[in-house]
Amino acid sequence: xxxxxxxxxxxxxxxxxxxxxxxxxxxxxxxxxxxxxxxxxxxxxxxxxxxxxxxxxxxxxxxxxxxxxxxxxxxxxxxxxxxxxxxxxxxxxxxxxxxxxxxxxxxxxxxxxxxxxxxxxxxxxxxxxxxxxxxxxxxxxxxxxxxxxxxxxxxxxxxxxxxxxxxxxxxxxxxxxxxxxxxxxxxxxxxxxxxxxxxxxxxxxxxxxxxxxxxxxxxxxxxxxxxxxxxxxxxxxxxxxxxxxxxxxxxxxxxxxxxxxxxxxxxxxxxxxxxxxxxxxxxxxxxxxxxxxxxxxxxxxxxxxxxxxxxxxxxxxxxxxxxxxxxxxxxxxxxxxxxxxxxxxxxxxxxxxxxxxxxxxxxxxxxxxxxxxxxxxxxxxxxxxxxxxxxxxxxxxxxxxxxxxxxxxxxxxxxxxxxxxxxxxxxxxxxxxxxxxxxxxxxxxxxxxxxxxxxxxxxxxxxxxxxxxxxxxxxxxxxxxxxxxxxxxxxxxxxxxxxxxxxxxxxxxxxxxxxxxxxxxxxxxxxxxxxxxxxxxxxxxxxxxxxxxxxxxxxxxxxxxxxxxxxxxxxxxxxxxxxxxxxxxxxxxxxxxxxxxxxxxxxxxxxxxxxxxxxxxxxxxxxxxxxxxxxxxxxxxxxxxxxxxxxxxxxxxxxxxxxxxxxxxxxxxxxxxxxxxxxxxxxxxxxxxxxxxxxxxxxxxxxxxxxxxxxxxxxxxxxxxxxxxxxxxxxxxxxxxxxxxxxxxxxxxxxxxxxxxxxxxxxxxxxxxxxxxxxxxxxxxxxxxxxxxxxxxxxxxxxxxxxxxxxxxxxxxxxxxxxxxxxxxxxxxxxxxxxxxxxxxxxxxxxxxxxxxxxxxxxxxxxxxxxxxxxxxxxxxxxxxxxxxxxxxxxxxxxxxxxxxxxxxxxxxxxxxxxxxxxxxxxxxxxxxxxxxxxxxxxxxxxxxxxxx
Numbered sequence: 045x046x047x048x049x050x051x052x053x054x055x056x057x058x059x060x061x062x063x064x065x066x067x068x069x070x071x072x073x074x075x076x077x078x079x080x081x082x083x084x085x086x087x088x089x090x091x092x093x094x095x096x097x098x099x100x101x102x103x104x105x106x107x108x109x110x111x112x113x114x115x116x117x118x119x120x121x122x123x124x125x126x127x128x129x130x131x132x133x134x135x136x137x138x139x140x141x142x143x144x145x146x147x148x149x150x151x152x153x154x155x156x157x158x159x160x161x162x163x164x165x166x167x168x169x170x171x172x173x174x175x176x177x178x179x180x181x182x183x184x185x186x187x188x189x190x191x192x193x194x195x196x197x198x199x200x201x202x203x204x205x206x207x208x209x210x211x212x213x214x215x216x217x218x219x220x221x222x223x224x225x226x227x228x229x230x231x232x233x234x235x236x237x238x239x240x241x242x243x244x245x246x247x248x249x250x251x252x253x254x255x256x257x258x259x260x261x262x263x264x265x266x267x268x269x270x271x272x273x274x275x276x277x278x279x280x281x282x283x284x285x286x287x288x289x290x291x292x293x294x295x296x297x298x299x300x301x302x303x304x305x306x307x308x309x310x311x312x313x314x315x316x317x318x319x320x321x322x323x324x325x326x327x328x329x330x331x332x333x334x335x336x337x338x339x340x341x342x343x344x345x346x347x348x349x350x351x352x353x354x355x356x357x358x359x360x361x362x363x364x365x366x367x368x369x370x371x372x373x374x375x376x377x378x379x380x381x382x383x384x385x386x387x388x389x390x391x392x393x394x395x396x397x398x399x400x401x402x403x404x405x406x407x408x409x410x411x412x413x414x415x416x417x418x419x420x421x422x423x424x425x426x427x428x429x430x431x432x433x434x435x436x437x438x439x440x441x442x443x444x445x446x447x448x449x450x451x452x453x454x455x456x457x458x459x460x461x462x463x464x465x466x467x468x469x470x471x472x473x474x475x476x477x478x479x480x481x482x483x484x485x486x487x488x489x490x491x492x493x494x495x496x497x498x499x500x501x502x503x504x505x506x507x508x509x510x511x512x513x514x515x516x517x518x519x520x521x522x523x524x525x526x527x528x529x530x531x532x533x534x535x536x537x538x539x540x541x542x543x544x545x546x547x548x549x550x551x552x553x554x555x556x557x558x559x560x561x562x563x564x565x566x567x568x569x570x571x572x573x574x575x576x577x578x579x580x581x582x583x584x585x586x587x588x589x590x591x592x593x594x595x596x597x598x599x600x601x602x603x604x605x606x607x608x609x610x611x612x613x614x615x616x617x618x619x620x621x622x623x624x625x626x627x628x629x630x631x632x633x634x635x636x637x638x639x640x641x642x643x644x645x646x647x648x649x650x651x652x653x654x655x656x657x658x659x660x661x662x663x664x665x666x667x668x669x670x671x672x673x674x675x676x677x678x679x680x681x682x683x684x685x686x687x688x689x690x691x692x693x694x695x696x697x698x699x700x701x702x703x704x705x706x707x708x709x710x711x712x713x714x715x716x717x718x719x720x721x722x723x724x725x726x727x728x729x730x731x732x733x734x735x736x737x738x739x740x741x742x743x744x745x746x747x748x749x750x751x752x753x754x755x756x757x758x759x760x761x762x763x764x765x766x767x768x769x770x771x772x773x774x775x776x777x778x779x780x781x782x783x784x785x786x787x788x789x790x791x792x793x794x795x796x797x798x799x800x801x802x803x804x805x806x807x808x809x810x811x812x813x814x815x816x817x818x819x820x821x822x823x824x825x826x827x828x829x830x831x832x833x834x835x836x837x838x839x840x841x842x843x844x845x846x847x848x849x850x851x852x853x854x855x856x857x858x859x860x861x862x863x864x865x866x867x868x869x870x871x872x873x874x875x876x877x878x879x880x881x882x883x884x885x886x887x888x889x890x891x892x893x894x895x896x897x898x899x900x901x902x903x904x905x906x907x908x909x910x911x912x913x914x915x916x917x918x919x920x921x922x923x924x925x926x927x928x929x930x931x932x933x934x935x936x937x938x939x940x941x942x943x944x945x946x947x948x949x950x951x952x953x954x955x956x957x958x959x960x961x962x963x964x965x966x967x968x969x970x971x972x973x974x975x976x977x978x979x980x981x982x983x984x985x986x987x988x989x990x991x992x993x
Contacts, residue, residue, distance in 0.1 A: 082106040082286040087483045090359040095486040098474065099298050103310045106286030110474040110484070111301050114293040114467040116598070117931040121191040121199060121294030121301075122467040125206040126475040128289075129282035130183040131260040132404070133321060140262015141270055141278050143180040144227050148275065149187065150176075151219040154212030155204055158219050159860070166920035168192060168201065169927035172855070178209075180260045182404055184479060190468055192927040194296045196304070203308040206290070210283055211312045215272045225863020227267050233866050233889050234261060235820045237338040237707070241525050244336050249349060249521050252328035255404060280315035288312070291474030293467045324405050327353045333522040333542050335420075335534025340819060342707030343700070344417065344526035346396075346424040348431060348542070349410040350517030356402050359483045361493075367400070368497050369509035370409070374398035375447045376439040376506070377411060380430060380553070382639045386632075389692045392422035394700065398431060400513050402480075409513040416699060420528040421541045428522075428545035435514050437552045438507025446558065448498045449647030455491040457649050457669055460601030462487040527703065561644050562635030563682040565674070569779040576770045581953070583946060586774060587782025590761035592943040593773040598934040603670050603766035603773075606944040607680050607781065609662040610788060611758035612802075616750050619734030619742040621657040624751060627689075627697035627744070629654055634686040638693075650676045655683065659731065659877040662754060663944075670768040677780035684755050694744045705736045712816040713889065716824040716989030719814050723985060724807055759788040761947035765940045791949050798835040804881035806830070811899075811986040818991035823892045826987040827902045831882035831978050834874035837955050839974070840882075841962050846971045847872030847884055848921040849913055853905045854886060864890045864898055876945075884978060892990045899986060906984075909975040913968040922963060929959055 082102055087094040094100070099111040114122075131142045150172075152158035162172045169192035170176050178187045187209050189202040239261070247256035290309060292301055357363060378397030385391045396413020411431040415423035439447070477484035485493075522542035524530060530537050574584030574591060581594040613621070629652070632638040645652075649672045653665030664683060666676040708714040721732040734742070762781055764773040791797035807830040834840040851870040858868045868888040875881030890898045932938045946953045 082108050086359050086477060086481050090483050092359055092361065092483040092485065093489070094483050095489065097486065098484055099302060101302065101305075103285070103306060105310060105312055105314075106284075107288040107290070107309050107312060108478065109290040109292065109302075109305050109309070110478065111298050111305070112293045112470055112474060113296070113298060114465065114470045115295045116464055116466045117934055118295050119193055120467055120931070121194055121202070121292065121296050122471040123189045123191065123202050123206060124291040124471040124475050125187045125210060126289045126291070126479060127185045127187075127210060127283055128183060128287035128479070129185050130181045131258040131262070132182050132254055132324075133282050134258060134278065135322075137266060137269070138274055138278050139258065139266045140227070140260075141266065141275055142185060143260050143262055144223070144267055144270055145213075145275050145279055146178045146180045146185050146187075147223050147227055148215055148220065149178060149209040149213055151223050152214040152216050153208035154214070155208050158214070158216055161205065163920055165189075165201070165205070166924060168198060169923045171924035175924065176205075182255065182258060182260060186475070188468075188471075191294070192924075194294065196300070199296070199301065199304050200308065203304055207308050207312055210285075210288060210309075211315060213279060215275050215279070217272050220270065220272050220275065222860065222863050224267060224270060226859055226866055227262075228264060229864065229890065230866035231261060231264055231267065232820070232822050232891065235822070236711070237341040237526075241336050241338050241341060244334075245523060245525055248332055248334055248523070249351065250327065250406065251332070251519075253325035253353075253405065254322060255406075281319055284314045284318065285312045289475045289478045291471040291476075293470035293474065295467075327351060327406065327519055329518045331520045331539075331542070333535055333539035334524070335528075335530040335538050336523065336525040337529045337534065338526065339529070340707060340710040341526035343703045344415045344420050344524060344528040345412060346393075346415050346420055346427055347410065347412040347521070347523040347525070348424070348428050349408055349521045349523070350514050351406050351408050351519045351521070352517050353405055354402065354407040355405065356481050359481060364493070365497055366509050366512075368494075369501060369506045370400045370513055372444065372447050372451075372501060373434055373439065373506045373510040374400065375450075376443045377430060377434050379443065379446070379639060379642070380434075381413065381427075382642075384426070384430070385696065386637050386639055386692065389695055390416075391426075392416050392419035393426055394696055396427055398434070407513075407516075409510075409517065414700075415524070415528065417703060418528060420524040420530065421537060424522060424524060424538065424541050425545045428542065429548060429550060431514075432546070433550045433553060435507065435511045436550050438503045438510070440553055440555050441503055442556060442558055443553075444501065444503050444506065446643050446646045448501060451494065451498055453647050453649055455487075455494045457601060458487040459491050460669060461599070464599040464602060527706075559636060559640040559644050561675075561678075563633070563678050563686070565678050565681065565780045567779045569775050569782060571778075573771060573774040573778060579953070581943060581946075582770050582774060583943070583950060583953075585787075587778040588784050589778065589782050590759070590788040590947040591774050591777055592761070592763040592947050593770045593777075594765050594939055594943060595768060595770050595773075596766055596936060596939065599936050600767050601669055602936055603668050603673055603676075603764065603768050604936045604940045605666045605668070605673070605676050605680065605777075606763045606940050607664040607684070608761050608763075608944050608947070609684075609754065609758035610660060610761065610948055611662065611754050612660055613657055613662065613754060614659060614730045615728070616730050617742065617746055618729045618732070618738040620730075620747050620750055622701070622734055622739070623694070623697060623742045623744070624747050625655070625657060626701055627693045628683075628687055630696060631690040631693035631744075632688045633682050634688050637688075637690070645675075645679070648672050648675055650679055652679055652683070662751075662758070670766070673764070673768060673773065673776050674780060677777055681781055689744045689748055691744060698739070698742075701739055702736065705739060710816065710818045710991070712818060712822055712989045712991040713824050715814060715816045716826060716987055719812065719989065720826050720828070720985070720987045723812060723987065725805060727805060757786070759786045761788050761944065763940055763943035763947065765936045765943060788948055790947075792951070794835040794837070794949075794951055797949050797951075798833060798879055801833070801877065801879040804833075804875070804878035807883065807985055809983050809985055811988065813988045813990070816989055816991040819993050821892050821990075821992045823890050823895045823988065823990045825888045825890060825895055825898050825902070826885065826985075827899065827906075828883050828885040828985045829906075829978050829980070829983055831872065831874070831884050833879060833881050834876050837958075838962055840872075840874040841959075842966045842970055842974055843872040843874065843882070843884060843978075845918065845922060845925075845963065845966055846909070846913070846974055848925065849917055849971060850884065850886060850905065850909065852917055852921050853909070854888065854902070857901055857905060858888055858890075858898060862897070862901065864888070864894050864901075892992060895988050895990060899988065903981055903984065906975065906979040907981070909972060910979050911972065911976075913971040913975065915968040918966075918968050918971060922966070926960060926963060
């Protein structure tokens with residue numbers, strides 16, 4: 045419900061693995077005395093009762109733990125070790141070293157000498173970046189290990205890795221020098237308008253405190269000068285047992301887990317005496333306004349922020365109630381702003397909402413939004429006026445009713461789906477609750493309290509809570525940030541706009557009537573439906589459409605729906621698919637605007653996933669609870685039959701689209717990939733991303749003329765998967781979605797499916813270079829070889845393994861040996877819509893003066909694989925893949941994809957049964973043979989993009 049500013053999400057965390065984490069920064073308050081003993085758990089200082097299923101404990105050394113039984117996926121355990129140590133604790137010469145230390149945690153420790161940790165964990169099924177990762181924030185560093193099984197020896201390995209990271213790092217000088225290049229590569233990769241603007245914005249918001257110049261990503265100068273001694277000083281001072289919290293969730297007996305935790309983490313000791321944290325500072329009071337411009341930014345944001353310094357208080361009923369009421373108000377504000385945007389084609393705002401939350405030692409309230417280009421000051425005025433209107437008058441009774449319906453539905457759904465909670469999410473939530481000083485409660489406990497708060501909520505109470513949050517501020521900041529250039533007087537203009545908006549009269553909100561659902565379908569289907577076989581799924585036809593359904597019990601309370609209209613969607617005018625994808629949902633339905641539709645669905649569990657436009661199909665996705673399947677089907681049918689294509693939505697979509705294209709022009713990564721696409725599809729521009737001229741030439745009229753016949757005349761197949769009886773799912777979908785459509789063409793064999801496809805144009809070979817104007821010097825190297833489509837499934841699976849072997853070699857050589865790249869990647873793509881369409885591609889971001897070395901290293905790796913694939917590397921990459929298959933088989937989304945395509949190509953359901961045996965049977969010699977066939981230097985397409993100020 046809360047709208048967290050992108051600033052805090054992006055800058056709060058940096059990670060060392062291949063995939064960045066997405067958790068928001070944790071609140072804390074700076075201590076004034078040394079932390080020598082562990083603080084209390086949140087429930088120990090609160091009247092709120094915690095979830096009784098959690099086992100809490102404190103070790104003699106001060107380290108704390110929270111253990112919870114979870115079964116998603118079964119037979120697995122997730123570990124998260126949070127250390128209350130982040131960038132706020134760095135000295136000036138250490139800025140960025142908390143993050144660099146996190147990187148070093150994978151480069152040599154007491155039990156894993158340099159170079160051994162990642163291969164050792166891969167060998168038991170733990171992949172780097174997926175099952176093994178970490179992130180650094182302002183006030184925390186978190187290490188994560190997802191274990192592939194619950195064997196005692198595996199649990200010992202996971203806990204030993206964490207214990208080593210917490211207190212047994214070697215920090216070998218040669219490893220520090222090597223990893224320095226990786227960290228500098230990450231800094232370079234992240235450098236851009238977003239980071240530049242955010243450094244300035246956060247410094248202004250938090251003026252007077254330590255936060256402003258302590259971004260976790262650090263600075264090039266301090267990372268370049270980092271020494272083992274500086275790292276050890278930080279490590280010894282802040283990686284202390286009493287600052288540690290372990291969250292463990294998984295399919296394991298808690299007595300067993302607790303014994304392992306006590307034995308391994310209980311041996312951790314402090315490396316140095318406790319010292320006081322550096323002073324947090326005192327937030328400057330008063331009013332500040334700024335126009336922060338960057339010519340390479342893709343959009344302009346406006347923000348109104350009220351801040352006050354606050355030590356995070358203990359959890360309580362009153363605190364939760366107050367925050368709940370503010371959250372309701374902010375949801376109302378977001379919906380109001382959406383309606384204003386819909387109603388006015390020239391609205392200065394393109395979207396926005398409110399926020400209120402504790403972050404570090406500050407409590408922040410306010411509103412933020414995206415401005416229409418050239419209208420930033422008007423957007424700030426509108427945002428401020430609407431926030432003040434909410435704080436002055438609160439919501440209307442009708443607005444409050446809509447939001448409460450959504451809250452009640454969400455509480456019910458959380459209870460029904462609690463058995464579906466993933467171990468990784470639970471382990472994160474456990475340490476999170478301790479970091480946030482918030483009592484961890486069960487979904488039933490939250491529902492009981494939540495329903496009571498809903499029953500007691502009034503418009504006046506919401507108004508008072510929002511007003512109290514705003515009135516308590518000591519610092520007010522107005523910001524215009526991004527693409528709009530307000531000139532040398534920008535700060536003054538923003539200040540004047542803020543003063544005017546704060547002084548203007550505001551009137552009560554307009555009372556509006558609630559909309560009712562305009563697309564009910566009362567028909568029933570009593571005819572025959574497909575029957576489920578021994579394999580669990582049903583596949584066939586009923587009421588003129590093709591249907592597939594499968595009942596599962598591994599994600600209780602969840603039903604997924606996918607409707608496919610199998611039809612070739614091109615050739616078409618370039619950009620039409622992009623415009624439709626950007627604007628269809630915003631245009632609403634004929635009987636409902638987008639905001640009305642959201643209100644109508646607020647009390648249901650139905651979530652619409654939009655329309656995907658593939659080369660061979662139009663695809664609609666939805667999710668719901670079992671009781672709402674009919675409404676989900678009605679919604680999808682309404683989007684097929686009656687999308688409104690309101691012109692205002694076209695204007696908004698194009699405004700954002702043009703801004704994105706303008707920003708892309710200075711992104712070396714984006715422009716290099718665009719050039720790669722142009723080279724691969726010289727005669728099929730409609731399959732690539734539209735350029736600015738092509739985007740400007742699109743229109744809803746053209747979209748409608750192209751898309752409407754496809755929506756109305758194509759065959760239709762529908763797949764339903766989840767916690768619902770097969771017969772009920774099939775009869776509901778047949779009744780709502782059935783009709784007189786053409787029959788789906790079914791391909792009985794892979795050869796038939798492949799033969800029906802148009803041929804993929806040949807991929808060119810050779811090297812192509814481009815230069816991108818940008819304020820940051822960086823480079824992108826793409827090396828790609830043509831392969832083939834997926835219809836020889838055994839070959840496709842072996843090519844996928846070869847792609848993983850290639851990526852592992854890139855990690856070893858380009859990242860670990862040369863330090864040239866933060867996250868080099870490689871993969872095999874096997875297409876399904878064009879005959880012969882496939883490629884094996886490597887992508888590396890690097891320094892401009894290293895492009896030739898990186899290209900040569902990539903080609904040399906390919907040459908080596910054409911001769912020999914190391915069986916040990918194959919096994920390292922294969923084991924995590926094999927371990928993940930059982931997990932995928934217990935995910936509704938995975939089965940949905942199989943069933944949806946199985947309507948047209950039933951052999952796909954046979955393919956899935958051979959995944960494990962086929963992958964296990966692949967040999968290093970087979971992969972080397974494929975490399976010899978495909979990874980030929982003369983066939984490689986090399987695209988190198990560089991940028992420089």
